[in-house]
Amino acid sequence: MFQKIWERHEVVPETPETPAVLYIDLHLLHEVTTPQAFTMLREQGLRPRRPDLALATMDHSTPTRTEQVFGGAPIAVESAALQIAELERNCAQAGIELFNLRSASRGIVHIVGPELGLTQPGKTVVCGDSHTSTHGAFGALAFGIGTTEVAHVLATQCLLQRRPKTYAIEVGGALGAGVTAKDMILAIIARIGVAGGSGHVLEYRGSAVRALGMEERMTVCNMSIEAGAKAGLIAPDETTFEYLANRPRAPQGPAWERAMEAWRALPTDPGARFDREVRLDADAIEPMISYGTHPGMVMPIGACIPGRSDDPVFDKALAYMGFSAGAPIRDQPVNVVFIGSCTNGRLSDLRAAAQLLRGQKIARGVQLLVVPGSQQVKRAAEAEGLDRVFIDAGGDWRESGCSMCIGMNGDTVGRGQYAVSTSNRNFEGRQGPGARTLLASPLTAAASAVRGRVTDPRELLGG
Amino acid sequence: MSPIRQIRSRTVVLPYTNIDTDQIIPARFLRTTARAGLGRHLFSDWRYQADGAEKADFPLNHAAARGCEILVAGRNFGCGSSREHAPWALLDYGLRAVISAGIADIFCNNALKNGLLPIAVTEGHAAWLLDHPGIELLIDLAASRITRPDGAQLPFQIERFARYCLLNGVDELGFLRSQEPAIARFESTRA
Numbered sequence: 001m002f003q004k005i006w007e008r009h010e011v012v013p014e015t016p017e018t019p020a021v022l023y024i025d026l027h028l029l030h031e032v033t034t035p036q037a038f039t040m041l042r043e044q045g046l047r048p049r050r051p052d053l054a055l056a057t058m059d060h061s062t063p064t065r066t067e068q069v070f071g072g073a074p075i076a077v078e079s080a081a082l083q084i085a086e087l088e089r090n091c092a093q094a095g096i097e098l099f100n101l102r103s104a105s106r107g108i109v110h111i112v113g114p115e116l117g118l119t120q121p122g123k124t125v126v127c128g129d130s131h132t133s134t135h136g137a138f139g140a141l142a143f144g145i146g147t148t149e150v151a152h153v154l155a156t157q158c159l160l161q162r163r164p165k166t167y168a169i170e171v172g173g174a175l176g177a178g179v180t181a182k183d184m185i186l187a188i189i190a191r192i193g194v195a196g197g198s199g200h201v202l203e204y205r206g207s208a209v210r211a212l213g214m215e216e217r218m219t220v221c222n223m224s225i226e227a228g229a230k231a232g233l234i235a236p237d238e239t240t241f242e243y244l245a246n247r248p249r250a251p252q253g254p255a256w257e258r259a260m261e262a263w264r265a266l267p268t269d270p271g272a273r274f275d276r277e278v279r280l281d282a283d284a285i286e287p288m289i290s291y292g293t294h295p296g297m298v299m300p301i302g303a304c305i306p307g308r309s310d311d312p313v314f315d316k317a318l319a320y321m322g323f324s325a326g327a328p329i330r331d332q333p334v335n336v337v338f339i340g341s342c343t344n345g346r347l348s349d350l351r352a353a354a355q356l357l358r359g360q361k362i363a364r365g366v367q368l369l370v371v372p373g374s375q376q377v378k379r380a381a382e383a384e385g386l387d388r389v390f391i392d393a394g395g396d397w398r399e400s401g402c403s404m405c406i407g408m409n410g411d412t413v414g415r416g417q418y419a420v421s422t423s424n425r426n427f428e429g430r431q432g433p434g435a436r437t438l439l440a441s442p443l444t445a446a447a448s449a450v451r452g453r454v455t456d457p458r459e460l461l462g463g
Numbered sequence: 464m465s466p467i468r469q470i471r472s473r474t475v476v477l478p479y480t481n482i483d484t485d486q487i488i489p490a491r492f493l494r495t496t497a498r499a500g501l502g503r504h505l506f507s508d509w510r511y512q513a514d515g516a517e518k519a520d521f522p523l524n525h526a527a528a529r530g531c532e533i534l535v536a537g538r539n540f541g542c543g544s545s546r547e548h549a550p551w552a553l554l555d556y557g558l559r560a561v562i563s564a565g566i567a568d569i570f571c572n573n574a575l576k577n578g579l580l581p582i583a584v585t586e587g588h589a590a591w592l593l594d595h596p597g598i599e600l601l602i603d604l605a606a607s608r609i610t611r612p613d614g615a616q617l618p619f620q621i622e623r624f625a626r627y628c629l630l631n632g633v634d635e636l637g638f639l640r641s642q643e644p645a646i647a648r649f650e651s652t653r654a
Contacts, residue, residue, distance in 0.1 A: 011649040012642060018624045021642050023649055033546065035496035044636070061494050079494035086496050130545040130569060146547035146573035148636075156639045158646055162622060194481055195539040195565055228542060230568055294481050294542075313479050313537065406490045415513075427485040427543060429508045 033128030064398035107374020117247025137217035181216035197229025208282030344422035345373025363452025368395035472532035480537035502555030541570025
């Protein structure tokens with residue numbers, strides 16, 4: 001599948017001397033990694049070549065408090081307000097469509113593209129954001145780029161690229177009750193390591209992957225970068241087509257029929273060779289949680305924190321987290337629970353969390369922050385009454401954005417505090433200076449909010 | 464960009480694996496619309512105490528590390544976020560090369576486009592360099608080789624086209640723009 005997409009986008013094939021010139025079908029932009037790219041273009045007197053193939057939104061540094069988004073209250077973080085204004089100016093000058101702060105279509109860039117139907121099988125998709133791998137869930141070749149490359153795509157609609165290798169991740173069997181797509185990808189990263197996918201495009205395959213819905217597939221592909229991979233891919237199938245049908249920016253009518261024919265030809269041919277392969281058994285995957293300071297430091301929630309002799313980097317990570325080797329992580333008290341992000345900020349994630357929070361109160365002293373991934377997700381959740389479930393449980397329900405995943409907008413975790421977070425990175429200080437992040441699924445996050453301690457969601461799910 | 468041929472400098476060593484771009488430049492410093500001035504925030508949470516004073520035990524704060532242009536770090540340097548602010552911060556601080564047993568893909572691309580040399584060497588060579596902080600190295604880009612003070616030579620690989628651009632001070636965007644006829648042809652065949 002990777003080869004087919006790659007070869008269909010080679011404007012000029014690679015040679016030993018020069019990388020391939022690869023055509024980009026969809027360029028997504030946001031406020032943090034683009035201002036300097038527009039400056040580079042202006043410095044060279046260039047204009048965007050195909051503004052019609054670009055779409056901009058604002059998400060990373062935007063406020064989530066309703067009064068700052070819609071109520072006319074000033075944006076609390078002044079530098080964020082400047083970035084937002086700069087994106088508005090740049091998109092207006094360039095003729096690029098922008099979902100501005102008050103747009104009903106705004107949201108996290110990796111949630112907006114799919115929900116509009118812009119992300120489609122066989123496309124090449126780039127964005128100045130490492131979690132662009134999310135879009136691979138549709139069988140699109142999607143990867144994160146830097147700001148200079150954003151300028152390259154704006155100016156030429158192309159990138160210079162060496163062909164990556166391929167890596168099959170086969171997940172057989174079926175996930176058990178209370179075990180989610182988030183647990184699957186954390187288990188995969190635990191297996192192959194945070195640099196295990198380096199230089200490779202991962203293709204997730206097997207019965208447990210096929211059984212996932214589109215939103216769950218996006219959760220899996222989203223964290224491909226956390227294994228160091230160039231991109232993640234899942235072959236399109238009926239689940240994909242059903243998701244895309246009638247989305248506003250998906251092909252319609254006869255164009256839909258033509259597109260379907262092309263999409264059906266995309267999956268990897270039987271017997272195709274991958275450069276590397278690994279197999280996991282979904283039945284053996286437990287709810288997973290991270291205990292350290294990178295997403296490879298992750299374990300089943302019932303396990304004890306591992307130790308490593310003579311590894312000062314490992315010891316440094318445990319010291320940062322305030323953990324000791326050999327101790328269980330279950331029942332670790334938590335201060336904050338964050339549900340949201342491009343990893344787990346979609347409607348099905350909110351439904352999963354609400355399932356455990358309905359009729360419950362969060363434990364005393366715990367802060368619960370629920371941030372929908374887009375304004376569309378927010379409206380859909382409110383139509384089902386999910387906002388009431390979170391608010392009645394004692395949580396905060398906000399406007400969409402990256403929020404506490406990256407903490408750029410002022411939504412941060414305090415120094416030394418423990419946050420069970422449905423986001424993607426547990427790096428030191430990721431959620432705020434000194435913050436201690438425990439990555440987990442929306443189910444585990446919700447269960448931990450109810451108990452105020454790290455909790456296996458299966459204890460609350462019953463049955 | 465000015466051509467880069469050789470870098471001769473003592474090394475400063477950060478003996479940690481998986482140094483992510485959130486450590487290199489924490490996200491709160493990305494609320495900028497400029498490229499310049501990020502050096503003072505480089506490794507901010509490791510370099511400074513909460514009150515803003517320098518942490519004496521952090522290697523970049525050692526007197527011997529001032530002015531060093533080569534950073535040696537554990538494997539998988541630059542993992543995580545795609546922020547190009549990471550190489551911008553390293554360069555603004557005064558570093559010109561990073562040597563590691565492995566450099567994360569997006570960081571590597573971003574570094575090459577800004578004239579920061581991302582140099583991956585074998586685990587064995589990296590281990591030796593991590594064990595010998597402060598030694599003077601000669602990095603020769605044209606020969607793709609590092610020379611140690613004891614004369615030992617460490618080969619490395621840098622993608623050929625990127626190396627050509629660095630050696631000649633060529634901007635990759637100029638090359639891409641010269642492909643315009645092929646790009647227009649490609650678009651017309653798909654329409």
